[in-house]
Amino acid sequence: MKYILVTGGVISGVGKGVISSSFGTILKSCGIEVTSIKIDPYINLDAGTFSPYEHGEVFVLDDGGEVDLDLGNYERFLNIILHRDNNITTGKIYQNVIDRERRGDYLGRTVQVVPHITDEIQEWVERVAQIPVSVEGKPPEVCIIELGGTIGDIESMAFVEAFRQFQFRVKRDNICVAHVSLVPQPRSTGEHKTKPTQSSVRELRGLGLSPDIIVCRSEKPFGQSVKDKISNFCHVNPEQIISIPDLSSIYEVPVFMDNHGMIEYLNDRLNLGISSFAQSRQNMKKWRNLVERINHLKYSVSVAVVGKYTQLEDSYASLIKALHHAGNHLGYKVVVDFIEASNLERETLNVDPASYHDSWGQLCRSECVIVPGGFGKRGVEGKIEACRWCRENNKPFLGICLGFQAAVIEFARNVIKLEGAHSSECVESTPHPVIIDMPEHNTGQMGGTMRLGKRTTVFKKEYDSKIRRLYGLEEEIEERHRHRFEVNPKYIDKLEKLGLQFVGVDTDKKRMEILELENHPYYVAVQFHPEYLSRPLAPSPPFVGLILSAKSRLKSFIAKGLKLSPQTQSDYESEDDLDHLTAKMSMNESDSSSAYSSSSIP
Missing domain, CATH: 3.40.50.300 (P-loop containing nucleotide triphosphate hydrolases)
Known part of the structure; x- marks a missing residue:
């Protein structure tokens, strides 16, 4: 050795x-x-x-x-x-x-x-x-x-x-x-x-x-x-x-x-x-x-990351790298705008009006949005507001871990009309605990007690989901997890009846892993952390789908039967290949990210 x-x-x-x-x-x-x-x-x-x-x-x-x-x-x-x-x-x-x-x-x-x-x-x-x-x-x-x-x-x-x-x-x-x-x-x-x-x-x-x-x-x-x-x-x-x-x-x-x-x-x-x-x-x-490829990227895509730890970029190191992996592969330079989740909260007393309007302006101007993971109740209402805005305005959206849970809470409140719906992590006395803790992973001890590591997610065959196609129509995938809370099984039927499709579940079909909103360009959230398995030469499918949707290319990508997964990564071997890809992805590119007027800000 x-x-x-x-x-x-x-x-x-x-x-x-x-x-x-x-x-x-x-x-x-x-x-x-x-x-x-x-x-x-x-x-x-x-x-x-x-x-x-x-x-x-x-x-x-x-x-x-x-x-x-x-x-x-x-x-x-x-x-x-x-x-x-x-x-x-x-x-x-x-x-x-x-x-x-x-x-x-x-x-x-x-x-x-x-x-x-x-x-x-x-x-x-x-x-x-x-x-x-x-x-x-x-x-x-x-x-x-x-x-x-x-x-x-x-x-x-x-x-x-x-x-x-x-x-x-x-x-x-x-x-x-x-x-x-x-x-x-x-x-x-x-x-x-x-x-x-x-x-x-x-x-x-x-x-x-x-x-x-x-x-x-x-x-x-x-x-x-x-x-x-x-x-x-x-x-x-x-x-x-x-x-x-x-x-x-x-x-x-x-x-x-x-x-x-x-x-x-x-x-x-x-x-x-x-x-x-x-x-x-x-x-x-x-x-x-x-x-x-990185040095010759001709086009850019703006991504808003609505997070809780935005003062230190290393807090989202893998997330940012996963975005760049997907952008580099598709021929786009990724421009990341961090938005402090608390600044999006209407009722937060310590947020000054300028920060509130600046943050909402950033969100509106972005081409797509990511709501990443986190712990604790600070900023959760802001994440929920970001989920609502993306759902109502057809903005390409990817929720990860807590972002997945925020999307469920938002849908329960504003579509199913369950007043006061929340996570028991944030409000123990909520009348509608749509997110609850997993008893076997909430022992009271800190460190190493969450649902951690690689777990299998099984796709439901009854759904023709975008995210499954991005994974190459696999029947099941393996991704890494880090969480202690899950969707309450009691509310799943209500959520699905009104259009929130849980297209991926665990092997026991008890825990919800992937949700997708029907009749939306790209509204996907995952309980796992896909950024951990993203590679420079093999980008993570959820991030690829987000960027494609931001550039109005996802439908044509799926229609052509192209698939991109960690196991099936096509590798462009020359600059000619890159030019061909860039031309193909940018042909007749429309500005799908036109700035919304200030009246669209809540």
Whole structure:
């Protein structure tokens, strides 16, 4: 087994996750099976109890693991299926060691950070690195480990020490250290400053790890003289330093690294035995074509996201990426407008009139709307109002998780006329609890108790639904879930009689998974999170349908029998194919998003 350890310096959030994913992408292009591990030095057992403002979105895996959003990057870039143990936290490590101490595994010895905690870290990495993660189930050959945070943080000291020991445990030829550092360029001087990188590398070396590769992040590219300076003070050759400036898309990073000879260096450093670099370049063609498509998008589509955590874009990281996957594939640049759900609420006292009217104006001007997931009652009324407006004005709409539940509440109130209908999560005493909790998933304990992970959804054959056609007329699909509340079975017949069709259910036919409104261009909501399984080269069908409908292309798309699912993704191999697609999708394109007058605002 070969290992690549990715560390970070100067500041956090410098792009270690994308760079780690890019290492894996270029290795996979050479036919090498890759797995990934993300280390988070916090004491929480997992990311499940985090506020989205604290750490960005919580990414959910097939096995129900609630993990850091960087694991989403790994899965999307590498097309692999990771497991909860691929995310290591300080809490997990200490819990394992304490459990072993309670069982008497240490035979009365004093349990210490060194060697017991550091040994546990090394054993965990070696064990998880062997678990197959590829779709084909092949054993990994290279494990990429991202150490979260910044070198020098007190929280990560035990992990740094563990890897200092680990490099001797697995031998030098089997481990490569890549250090990602920021090289700022102050406007006052316009000169790239290398001192922060020098200090960061000096600290890393002082802790016993010497970087083999220094990845320098900067706003703009820098020249050879800056590389020579870093080389001189950081004890690495200039060819071991790669400067990655801000690029047009994160999907350009693996192509950029490949163009700068990264695979040749890794082959020499880790003795990977790659014989044909020409073949790897050929295998990277899909990524190169993807970058070309993104850089040459001629048309745009505006999407309003009515959310609860709109102040931090990372709160909806997978959602935004899924939108871009669909837009890139169809030839549209996606422009996302975040709308704070609370601002749409007429009765909210702390919303000033300007914010209220600005938010409704944004919603009216958008070409399509997404109401995503969330927890708690704040902003729910705004989400319900957005659902009502989309239903009444034939605006293409996609509801996800809480957005699915908001759509049910809105329909119950305004179509069935069930006054006071609500979710028991928000109003326990509601006279019409159309959304109720699932007792087996509401134990009162926080963390890991929801309905989590991949579940099967079965399509009802009696409905000729748009969403099923987008999934390629499959009888059943598998998507990832993260929720604790569901549609109350007592109200399903009433809802369906007046046109709210539950076209997808769970395998027991008790839980509603997908709803679709008849006589509407595209009014679809799902209880699961389709964004988790969206891939750059295989966009998620619900998002594809939303964008097609926003551009009045969905009917023709379905009429031609075209299908698009994660399993059946057509891949455009050349720019000519892209031009043909764009021309086809944009032919006689009408402006279906004409701005509504202010009188349409409630």
